[in-house]
Amino acid sequence: MFGYYLDLALRSLRRNKALTALMVLAIALGIGACMTTLTVLHVLSGDPLPGKSAQLYYPQLDPRDMDGYQPGEDPPVQVTWTDGMNLLRAGRADRQALMTGGAVPLQPAQSSIEPFFENARYTSADFFPMFEVPILYGRPWTAADDEAHARVALISRKLNDKLFQGRDSTGETLRMNDVAFRIVGVLDSWRMTPHFYDLNNGSYAEDEGVYLPLTTAYELKLGRNGSTDCWGKGSDPDHMDTAPCVWLQYWVQLDTPAKAAAYKQFLIHYSQEQKALGRFQRPPNVRLPDVMGWLDYNKVVPGDVRLQAWLALGFLLVCLVNTVGLMLAKFLRRSAELGVRRALGASRREVFMQLLVESGVIGLTGGIAGLLLSLVGLWLVRKQPSDYAALAHLDLPMLLATFLLAVGASLLAGLLPAWRACQVTPALQLKSN
Amino acid sequence: MLQIKPILAALKRHKAGTVLIALQIALTLAIVCNALFIIQQRTEHLSRPTGMTETNLLTVANRWVGADDKATPSLGKTDLEALRRMPGVVDATLTNSYPLRGGGWSTSVNTTPEAKKEMAHTTLYFTDDHALAAMGAKLVAGRNFRPSEIEWVDAKEFQTTPVVIVTKALADKLYPDGSALGKVLYHSGHTKPSTIIGIVERLQVPWTGTWASNFAENTILIPRLLTGNFGSYLVRTQPGQLERLTKAVPKLLIQTNRMRVIPEERGVRTFAQVREQAYKSDRGMAILMGVVCAVLLAITAAGIVGLTSFWVGQRRKQIGVRRALGATKHDILSYFLTENLLIGAGGVIVGAALAIGMNLWLVSHFEMERLSLLYVAAGVIALLLLGQGAVLAPAMKASRVPPVEATRSV
Numbered sequence: 001m002f003g004y005y006l007d008l009a010l011r012s013l014r015r016n017k018a019l020t021a022l023m024v025l026a027i028a029l030g031i032g033a034c035m036t037t038l039t040v041l042h043v044l045s046g047d048p049l050p051g052k053s054a055q056l057y058y059p060q061l062d063p064r065d066m067d068g069y070q071p072g073e074d075p076p077v078q079v080t081w082t083d084g085m086n087l088l089r090a091g092r093a094d095r096q097a098l099m100t101g102g103a104v105p106l107q108p109a110q111s112s113i114e115p116f117f118e119n120a121r122y123t124s125a126d127f128f129p130m131f132e133v134p135i136l137y138g139r140p141w142t143a144a145d146d147e148a149h150a151r152v153a154l155i156s157r158k159l160n161d162k163l164f165q166g167r168d169s170t171g172e173t174l175r176m177n178d179v180a181f182r183i184v185g186v187l188d189s190w191r192m193t194p195h196f197y198d199l200n201n202g203s204y205a206e207d208e209g210v211y212l213p214l215t216t217a218y219e220l221k222l223g224r225n226g227s228t229d230c231w232g233k234g235s236d237p238d239h240m241d242t243a244p245c246v247w248l249q250y251w252v253q254l255d256t257p258a259k260a261a262a263y264k265q266f267l268i269h270y271s272q273e274q275k276a277l278g279r280f281q282r283p284p285n286v287r288l289p290d291v292m293g294w295l296d297y298n299k300v301v302p303g304d305v306r307l308q309a310w311l312a313l314g315f316l317l318v319c320l321v322n323t324v325g326l327m328l329a330k331f332l333r334r335s336a337e338l339g340v341r342r343a344l345g346a347s348r349r350e351v352f353m354q355l356l357v358e359s360g361v362i363g364l365t366g367g368i369a370g371l372l373l374s375l376v377g378l379w380l381v382r383k384q385p386s387d388y389a390a391l392a393h394l395d396l397p398m399l400l401a402t403f404l405l406a407v408g409a410s411l412l413a414g415l416l417p418a419w420r421a422c423q424v425t426p427a428l429q430l431k432s433n
Numbered sequence: 434m435l436q437i438k439p440i441l442a443a444l445k446r447h448k449a450g451t452v453l454i455a456l457q458i459a460l461t462l463a464i465v466c467n468a469l470f471i472i473q474q475r476t477e478h479l480s481r482p483t484g485m486t487e488t489n490l491l492t493v494a495n496r497w498v499g500a501d502d503k504a505t506p507s508l509g510k511t512d513l514e515a516l517r518r519m520p521g522v523v524d525a526t527l528t529n530s531y532p533l534r535g536g537g538w539s540t541s542v543n544t545t546p547e548a549k550k551e552m553a554h555t556t557l558y559f560t561d562d563h564a565l566a567a568m569g570a571k572l573v574a575g576r577n578f579r580p581s582e583i584e585w586v587d588a589k590e591f592q593t594t595p596v597v598i599v600t601k602a603l604a605d606k607l608y609p610d611g612s613a614l615g616k617v618l619y620h621s622g623h624t625k626p627s628t629i630i631g632i633v634e635r636l637q638v639p640w641t642g643t644w645a646s647n648f649a650e651n652t653i654l655i656p657r658l659l660t661g662n663f664g665s666y667l668v669r670t671q672p673g674q675l676e677r678l679t680k681a682v683p684k685l686l687i688q689t690n691r692m693r694v695i696p697e698e699r700g701v702r703t704f705a706q707v708r709e710q711a712y713k714s715d716r717g718m719a720i721l722m723g724v725v726c727a728v729l730l731a732i733t734a735a736g737i738v739g740l741t742s743f744w745v746g747q748r749r750k751q752i753g754v755r756r757a758l759g760a761t762k763h764d765i766l767s768y769f770l771t772e773n774l775l776i777g778a779g780g781v782i783v784g785a786a787l788a789i790g791m792n793l794w795l796v797s798h799f800e801m802e803r804l805s806l807l808y809v810a811a812g813v814i815a816l817l818l819l820g821q822g823a824v825l826a827p828a829m830k831a832s833r834v835p836p837v838e839a840t841r842s843v
Contacts, residue, residue: 022735029728105498105694114687115498116694178499237589303799304718307471311464311725318460318729322736325453329743384717420449 001350002357009358012334019330023323024366027410030319031370033312035394035402036377041309042398043391044204044301048192052132053291055094057252057260059087059267062285063274064231065244075285076229077298078246081218082279085241088124092266093252094259095130098214099123100248101198101225106210107175108163118159119225120210121198122217128154130253131197136160138170138185141213149216153181159209160186176210177222187211193391194300196291198249200226203300204388214248264288302388316409323362324413331355331421342426355418356411363410371402436764440772450740451776458780458816461733463787466812467795468722470804475719478646479712483532484600484635486569489523489670490704492531493682496694497662505660506585508690515689516666516682517563521674526567526667528560529588529659530639533711537639542653544607544617546624553606555599555620555651556638559591559659565598565633567667573601574614575631578656586657593623594655598631602650620653627653641711675703730819737823741769745831752831753838762832769828770821777820781813788812 013020047053061083062075079087084098102120127133128140137160141152153174160169174181195205212222218241228235230245240247254260264286271284289297331338338351346354374394381392394402444451495512497505509527516525530537538559541551558564562578575598582596597618604613617626636652638645658664666686670678683695695701699710745752752765792804 019739022739026732026735029732033725105496107498114694115692117496117498117696304714307795307799308721311468311722314460314464315725315729318457318464319732321453321457321460322732325450325457325736326739328449328453329740333743333747384714416449 001353005354005357006361008354009361012330012358013361016330019326020362023326023362024369026319026322027363027366027406027413028369028373030312030316031367031402031406031409032373032377034309034316034405035370035374035398036381037305037309037312038401039374039378039394039398040305040381040388040392041301042395043393044194044305044388045295046193047292048194048196049132049291053196055253055255056130056291057093057254057263057288058291058294059250059252059263060287060289061267061271061280062282063244063246063280064282066281067231069282073285075287076246078227078229079248079250080244080246081241081248083274084248084250087250087252087270090266090270093263094255095126095253096251097124097127097130098248098250099127099198100214101201101208102217103223103225104176104210104212107178109173109175110163113163118209119201119206120212120217120222121208122212122214122222122224124214126253127211130251131192133190134188136186136188137168138183141184146213146215149219150213151179151181151216152184152213154185154187154211155183156187156207156209157189176212177220179220181212193388194295196295196300197251198226199298199300203298203302204391260288260290320409320413323410324416327359327362327414328417328420331417335421335424338421339424339426339428342424348422351422352418355421356414359410359414359418360407363407363414366410367403367406370406371399374402436768436771437775440768440775444772444775447744450744454737454740455776455780455783457733457736458777458820459784459787461729462781462784462809462812462816463791464729465726465815466784466788466804466808467791468726469812470792470808471801472719472722472726473808474802475715475722478641478649479715479719481637481649482635483637483708484568484570484633484650485532485704486669487704487708489672489675490567490569491668491670491675491678491682492534492702492704492707493666493668493686494696494700495664495666495686496696498692498694500662500692502587502660502662505662506658508692509585509658509664512666512686512689513563515685516668519678519681519685521671521678521681523669523671524563524566525669526560526563527658527664528558528564528667529664530556530558531568531665531667532637532639533641533707534639534665535641535711539638539640539645539648540621542603542607542618542620542651544619546619546626548619553603553651554648555603555653556640556648557620557653557655558636559586559588559655559657561656561658564654564667567669568636569669570636571634572598573632573634575629577631578654582656584657585660588659588661591655591657591659593620593625593627594657595628596630596656597627598633598654599629600636600650600652601632601634603652604629604632606651618653641715679703730815733816734819734823737773737820738827741773741824741827742830745769745827748831749834749838750841752834753836753841756834756836757839765832765834766828769824769831773820773824773828774817777817780820781816784816785809785813 060075061079063080063083088096088098100122102122103117104120105115106118107115124146125141125143136157140154141150145152160166169183169186172183174183191207194203226247228245228247230243232244235245236243252263254263267286268284271280271286274280341351378392378394382389497508500508513525513527516522538557539554540557542555543552561583562580565572565577607613607618608616613629614632615629617628619626635650638649638652668682679701683701788809789804795801796803
């Protein structure tokens with residue numbers, strides 16, 4: 001029966017080509033716009049470390065003085081050097097890393113490459129296993145290197161390709177800011193989207209090219225990129241280790257919820273202890289969001305992207321209403337034909353099915369056209385200058401979602417017209433002819 | 434207008450179709466109003482002049498590598514001399530930032546040292562006596578800096594300078610009676626005054642975002658060059674020399690001294706490129722909104738055409754009867770136009786409410802301002818006209834139905 005319905009549908013659609021084209025086009029545009037914006041939204045709000053992100057937490061403390069204190073206020077979004085180092089050395093989590101972003105002048109040994117600045121991450125040894133950073137050559141530095149302020153560095157695969165043509169460069173020397181560093185390892189391709197562990201330099205920034213021990217970078221006063229918030233006597237560029245400023249990110253790995261609860265208790269005890277010592281003045285104000293919680297809190301997905309997604313949904317709605325109206329008119333106009341079918345013995349259900357097949361054909365065609373349009377749309381998005389542009393690609397789940405959306409939407413659009421049309425009274429239709 | 438009653442009676446027999454068209458008009462109105470408003474917000478400042486002469490202007494971002502901060506003044510001086518000597522170069526200056534660059538120094542400014550609340554927000558450009566010529570900014574009162582007033586200073590130690598040049602916008606804000614020249618200002622909460630020795634017609638701040646919109650032209654030029662490893666050279670070229678110098682300037686700088694990095698991306702840009710990049714995302718959003726509006730209106734119009742055509746086809750016999758009973762072509766035409774106007778009116782009433790509701794929701798969730806009712810009014814008129822235009826063709830067709838149609842059975 002399905003084949004027969006399909007044949008009927010195609011005949012009917014061919015009878016009025018302009019109208020069919022209009023319905024297909026409307027659905028295609030609606031679906032195309034929706035899928036483009038939803039794909040961008042999906043990519044940008046994705047989990048950067050699936051399977052691991054629920055075990056990674058971002059402790060927040062409130063070390064500020066009472067100036068401007070308001071109960072219930074959010075704690076600062078970074079930590080001070082003192083607190084970061086205290087928590088790092090306490091080692092109460094399964095893994096922990098203290099970090100900040102920076103930029104270092106790189107002076108390649110080859111004269112063919114001009115000196116250039118490379119984005120860097122100054123961090124501690126646990127960074128690499130904690131964030132499951134893939135290592136191509138060599139190994140990460142150790143906690144002992146951190147303590148010794150060792151002149152060691154890891155570099156990204158991209159930088160390794162640029163400087164060493166992709167060969168194993170471990171053991172080589174790299175001059176940065178007039179200091180010789182020994183390369184101990186090379187990362188494999190790695191990009192976190194969003195750049196969750198440090199959102200200060202763009203939520204979708206590329207990962208860094210150079211990784212150095214934080215202690216070394218601080219000793220050498222290497223240039224920092226990021227934000228600094230101070231209170232009291234304010235910033236002191238020469239003594240950032242004691243300045244009342246938050247400027248570092250601190251991440252911990254806690255394998256079970258019980259450990260997370262215990263760690264939160266530890267942070268409260270730590271705050272109380274620091275208050276007793278006179279360093280903290282405010283009552284303990286502790287947060288411990290995990291990766292997704294931290295991303296939500298920072299509203300990393302750009303407003304424009306969310307706005308575009310809502311707009312596209314509205315657009316699809318108008319397109320669907322349009323299609324429903326046209327289909328309704330079309331089906332009702334065929335009342336006479338449907339009346340004959342009913343009179344010849346087709347049940348209401350069968351007529352309904354026949355009409356649904358017709359709307360399904362429109363939906364499917366519109367969906368396929370919409371998919372092509374969304375590929376064009378994503379290509380246009382990739383042409384944009386934003387730092388997330390390169391990420392806009394259609395993945396398999398979104399591809400399936402497109403089809404479900406297209407067929408579902410058009411079937412939904414077909415329901416009302418088909419139902420109305422199959423209500424025809426056969427006798428009345430036959431009589432009027 | 435006498436036809437309203439029969440029209441309403443007829444529409445009752447097409448409830449679903451009527452409601453659908455009205456709903457489509459309502460949704461389209463709501464989206465188009467808000468989209469147009471977003472376009473207006475985004476494009477408002479696209480055409481804002483920077484106050485500089487933007488043709489024949491080259492920007493070069495420079496970063497010293499391995500140079501001590503104390504050494505950078507002499508390096509900078511050498512650079513500037515070399516640049517100014519270059520054939521094809523009119524003038525060159527060094528500055529911490531420039532209009533549309535994106536990053537810079539912003540601070541508060543007052544006319545008294547005691548004031549707790551800032552009178553205005555402003556940006557500071559640290560530059561020299563060649564800045565006005567290199568930027569192509571127009572001095573409307575007072576004088577330029579003298580070479581003897583220029584010094585080098587560490588950004589961390591900078592406090593105030595005895596003399597400054599300000600923009601007219603800032604001068605008028607501080608001294609609304611127009612007497613700013615020769616008066617003093619206090620910035621960044623410092624207690625030492627700076628005398629306004631010159632006023633430039635206009636000079637925009639480095640930022641284009643909404644947060645900077647209330648001080649977009651409040652600028653102070655400080656006769657100090659910053660030591661340290663960052664800075665941007667602004668090079669004004671003779672007409673027709675820009676393209677050549679875009680390549681020659683970085684080459685000359687590298688020749689002068691290799692201890693520097695000129696970033697590959699955005700290191701050397703003509704000002705046309707600076708402007709394009711500064712406004713690219715705003716322009717992109719505005720274009721997108723424009724396309725969405727156009728497509729929505731087209732789809733709605735097509736929908737109205739389609740549905741009305743069906744109704745006309747369905748009612749050929751009735752139309753024939755009316756024509757046979759004495760209705761003129763004009764009567765039939767106005768019947769369909771009025772019918773569409775009634776549906777459209779219902780649609781736009783709901784749509785106006787939807788548009789305002791949608792705007793309130795956008796205001797609470799995104800950085801949006803309240804929709805001006807002017808936009809709703811314009812949208813209402815536009816959609817009603819669109820409806821009338823769309824219905825015209827099917828209505829004309831209906832009016833051409835001959836009276837003899839009444840006698841046909843099918």
